[in-house]
Amino acid sequence: MSILRPFLSRVIRQGRLTVVAPDGTQEVFGEPAPGFPEVVIRFASRRGMRRIILDPRLGAAEAFMDGDMRIVEGDIMELVALIRMNTPWDRGAKLKDKTWLGRRTDWLKTRIGSINRQRQSRANVKHHYDIGNDLYRLFLDADMQYSCAYWPRPDMTLEEAQEAKKAHIAAKLALAPGQRILDIGCGWGGMAITLAKLEKVEVLGITLSEEQLALARQRAEAAGVADRVTFELIDYRDLAAREPGRFDRIVSVGMFEHVGAANFDTFFRAAANLMTADGVMLLHTIGRFGKPGATDAFTRKYIFPGGYIPALSETLAASEKSRLIATDIETLRLHYALTLRQWYVRTLAHEEEIAQMMGDRFFRMWTFYLAGATAAFESGGMGNYQIQFARSRHALPLTRDYIGEAEARYAG
Template sequence: MYKTLLERFLGKVIRKGVLEVTFADGTQRRFGLPAPGFPEVAVRFTSAAAQRKIVHDTSLGAGEAFMDGELVIERGDVMEMAALLRGNSPWDRERDMREGSGLAEFFDRAATVVDGINRAARAKKNIAHHYDIGNDLYTLFLDRDHMQYSCAYWPHDDMTLEQAQEAKLAHIAAKLALAPDQRVLDIGCGWGGMAIYIARKVGAEVLGITLSEEQLALARERAQAAGVADRVRFELVDYRDLAARGETFDRIVSVGMFEHVGQAQFKRFFRDCAALLTHDGVMLLHTIGRMGSPGSTDAFTRKYIFPGGYIPALSETVAAGEQSRLIAADVENLRLHYARTLREWYKRCTVQKHAIVALYGERFYRMWIFYLAGATAAFESGSMCNYQIQYVRNRRALPLSRDYMAERETELLSAQPHPAIAK
């Protein structure tokens, strides 16, 4: 029965490109037709259980089958398989592909609501699940200069990942309208790349906060090595606890952290940000988003990658900020920039396969590249995107024209370290 249901599903989905499937009973089927820009992939199931899992929940079932060696890709790779499946049902041109059964979708939504509660103790545990597995993994595939585990910015096609991440930092810093005498808060500072960049290029004082002990230790090392330890400090603290201390900052930046907040905490997040921001302050929120209406976190991502995470729609993000009278002064959709970033990460991970397997095992490696491939397909053909939202509390805090952003961005890309910073 499950084999028949899977055949029907694939026959309906795969129209462009080719998917050859060898089922667990040895029978073979070919779905789709060759088409320009679409890959040809061959897969083999080693168990009927894997076929059943995929019927029940496409993403989780396929992910676990691939991780366990029950779904073997014999021609092409997992990136091409994900692109083939998602590319046949692009979100922006036709009805989106369903992620499994209606029952699975119901449970995804219910679990997303529960995860969205995400109180402080659970938030630290959820962050540790992804970021405290060790810095060794991330040094294998992130950019060497800034260790940015977030969407890069690709204004030119011929850029390296390192150049694109540098361009992203300049793009964000320009929108913040930074000055040397300002205090800056970096919420979810990662390994310190954004904070160190601001201190080196502008000379401002920066506090970076994280819930990851692994990130904290390396961020402090990197700040010391960059010669900015006197202007940048890092703390292991939740943004909610920081807000309770009563400090204020001229600028707030948050890159790739809002995805971990959880739906139920959106209003609290913006309320605390408003309290932390001075009256003339500026905030820049850089987050993965969904281009449609609010949705849910799929079971694979929730179980293996980002427990407690949720990708917000623009509508619910802006609405939550409105509750604290934060003015959305500028909104940019980086539509395909994350797809390019993910492809670079995937390429580097495959090159470093033996090192990753030696650190974490074959099953982890398969999980990781499945995650990167699925995310890439979601940004190329699904509903995922990246938003940069600039907030102000005072409508007069910034120039009337957006021209200052481009001008400042150009200056930052060519600027030397600030004179106050030791070289």
């Protein structure tokens, strides 16, 4: 009997997973079921199997990255999906891969690791975003939007869905000519440049990534909006101290996940201080359904050190302390899953280039990251929230009609 049998026999009920041991013996788990993948994996050594027993998530990732576990039929997306589909969050199922002590340890490591003082924040950003713009060009859309797209139609291209996302967000900002806008965590500048093209506004984008900053400035020049769009390498906390009350609008897309739970209060206090009295903010963030939790060991170690996905309750509780009014909340349930699947397909299409650029182990790590994230949004407890905040109850129209009207204008 395989040392993996006690774990896999509990998890895999629908779909089929065939495990080939180093000596060639096979064990089959689960039964074929419509919509569930069928995957065959082979272990090169018993060490790879032991790694999974000791820590199923991190162990499986590292066994796959190091070549101890190879997928003979199917791919890593199907393997991770098979496990997640058998433990869907919506039905209260849990992947019981940790004891109470293990879960508590993960919680503590997440909280300590995401304290994110300013020097650590810069180091964490460098770990993920300064590994080279060329990598991101290979799997992102043409505008390099590295966040959840918006899919009003399932047959859209990734480029179309990202354009729709920007129009959706711009509409919620209630833009008007002459406004001063702050983009916190501006990435490669796509959102800031788009806002300046949609309306005659001035935009400041801030980032902690030197690679992103350089490219964002080049792109603003190329787009002909450098007179109204500027970018700066600065922490949002320093900017709040330097320029209180300057901005009519704030947008932040995919940055709040890097703030860390210990800094939620600080983030919203800074945002409130940066806004004018009738200012409006649109926060687009990954969020967890249900109660607060912890960041898994693989993500902490390899992908987003210092990151933490907040529950909606944590986000709103922190914003309330700065007297920000949550004027609109939208939950994007499956939009990121659709986005991630597009990134995964593009990543596979550029395997040779990425492996040459970053190495085979990195390529396998990246595909595991994208597969795990996709499964979390399809069957796990992850989604996206767009939360609109205002400092004054009079800052926005009384109904949401203005959002649809502006979105149609911007998307058209």
